[in-house]
Amino acid sequence: EIVLTQSPGTLSLSPGERATLSCRASQSVTSNNLAWYQQKLGQAPRLLIYGASSRATGIPDRFSGSGSGTDFTLIISRLEPEDFAVYFCHQYGDSLFSFGPGTKVDIK
Amino acid sequence: QVQLVQSGAEVKKPGSSVKVSCKASGGTFSNFVISWVRQAPGQGLEWMGGIIPMFDTTKYAQNFQDRVTITADESTGTGYMELSSLTFEDTAVYYCARPRYFDWPPEDWGQGTLVTVSS
Numbered sequence: 669e670i671v672l673t674q675s676p677g678t679l680s681l682s683p684g685e686r687a688t689l690s691c692r693a694s695q696s697v698t699s700n701n702l703a704w705y706q707q708k709l710g711q712a713p714r715l716l717i718y719g720a721s722s723r724a725t726g727i728p729d730r731f732s733g734s735g736s737g738t739d740f741t742l743i744i745s746r747l748e749p750e751d752f753a754v755y756f757c758h759q760y761g762d763s764l765f766s767f768g769p770g771t772k773v774d775i776k
Numbered sequence: 777q778v779q780l781v782q783s784g785a786e787v788k789k790p791g792s793s794v795k796v797s798c799k800a801s802g803g804t805f806s807n808f809v810i811s812w813v814r815q816a817p818g819q820g821l822e823w824m825g826g827i828i829p830m831f832d833t834t835k836y837a838q839n840f841q842d843r844v845t846i847t848a849d850e851s852t853g854t855g856y857m858e859l860s861s862l863t864f865e866d867t868a869v870y871y872c873a874r875p876r877y878f879d880w881p882p883e884d885w886g887q888g889t890l891v892t893v894s895s
Contacts, residue, residue: 669838703881705821712871712885713821725884756821760881763835765811767821 670759672695672768680776687744689771691757696737698761704733704742705756705771713756717742747773777812778803780872780886793860796889798872800853805829808874811830811882812857815870824870827855862893 673693685720690701700720705713715724717733720740730745744751752775757768783797798810807830814822825836829848836844840859848855855872872890873882 699858701852701879701881707821712873712888713879715883718881754820757824758821758881760809764837765823765826768812769813769819 669764670762670766672757672766674768674771678772680774682776683747683749685747687747687773689742689755692766693738697759698750700736702740703758703760706753709755716719778884780884782886782889785890787793788862790893790895791864793861793890795856795858798855798886804853808853809858811873814868863892867893
């Protein structure tokens with residue numbers, strides 16, 4: 669079972685700033701089947717990125733994903749007020765899926 | 777677009793079991809993996825397991841392998857997750873989720889079902 673770790677645990681930034689979130693896997697993620705989700709309080713997760721770097725339908729281009737193998741990154745180029753939330757990475761390449769513990773992006 | 781509609785909140789005693797349902801409205805499960813994910817209060821997402829209804833194949837996370845049973849009725853488009861031997865630590869919101877395309881991660885999520893374990 670692949671274990672995902674995310675860093676930092678919390679990122680305190682101001683609107684307009686750039687956010688860089690990291691996700692590391694305990695072993696290589698098959699076919700780079702790595703996704704990123706955004707979750708706000710009381711809501712289900714929202715898919716942002718799939719296949720490590722492809723944006724899901726309707727996701728603004730300020731969100732970008734990169735990486736391969738065991739190291740992946742989500743970048744939010746200019747934070748908008750609605751982007752302050754918790755972000756989870758998720759691997760769906762292994763037969764057993766898993767989520768990372770999350771990174772909270774809060775307002776500085 | 778398929779909507780996933782889950783059963784309502786439950787309150788259970790320690791040691792008992794709970795069964796949560798997830799119905800696909802406006803479509804079917806097709807040959808996609810239906811995942812079950814839980815989230816304890818203030819905690820992260822935890823993948824519990826999944827099923828491909830068309831093939832009736834299941835897979836379970838190691839943490840839940842002995843206590844969870846995931847099933848699906850393809851004819852009614854309904855999935856089920858049963859968790860046994862409940863403890864207070866099982867208090868969480870339980871979600872079902874499915875991708876929109878083959879080999880995609882989950883994109884459609886149910887509204888979540890709060891399961892509270894209380895004596």
